[in-house]
Amino acid sequence: xxxxxxxxxxxxxxxxxxxxxxxxxxxxxxxxxxxxxxxxxxxxxxxxxxxxxxxxxxxxxxxxxxxxxxxxxxxxxxxxxxxxxxxxx
Numbered sequence: 183x184x185x186x187x188x189x190x191x192x193x194x195x196x197x198x199x200x201x202x203x204x205x206x207x208x209x210x211x212x213x214x215x216x217x218x219x220x221x222x223x224x225x226x227x228x229x230x231x232x233x234x235x236x237x238x239x240x241x242x243x244x245x246x247x248x249x250x251x252x253x254x255x256x257x258x259x260x261x262x263x264x265x266x267x268x269x270x271x
Contacts, residue, residue: 183231183232183233183260183269183270183271184229184230184232184269184270185224185227185228185229185269185270186267186268186269186270187229189202189268191221191224191225194213197215197216197252198215198216198217198218198220198221199213199214199215199216200213200214200216200266200268201213201214202214202250202266212267214227215267216232219241219245219255220259222244223237223240223241224257226240227240234253234256234257234260235249237256237259237260238252238253239252241256243257251265
């Protein structure tokens with residue numbers, strides 16, 4: 183999978199967000215807020231192909247968490263990004 187390159191992570195009022203504009207003039211703008219860990223993962227994986235194991239390994243190396251915690255968190259992060267089409271498979 184890969185982070186969808188049509189979306190950019192931005193700082194707005196001190197918060198890290200991705201702004202998704204509505205299509206065809208429809209006002210369906212969504213703002214996805216990122217915490218520090220999500221922002222770090224996004225930046226680490228930008229322009230790279232990755233899988234759930236890669237995300238898990240990054241979490242384990244940066245935060246020294248157990249494998250079960252890293253696995254659960256990596257799956258949750260990927261599922262959330264997939265829900266909003268922020269990553270492509």
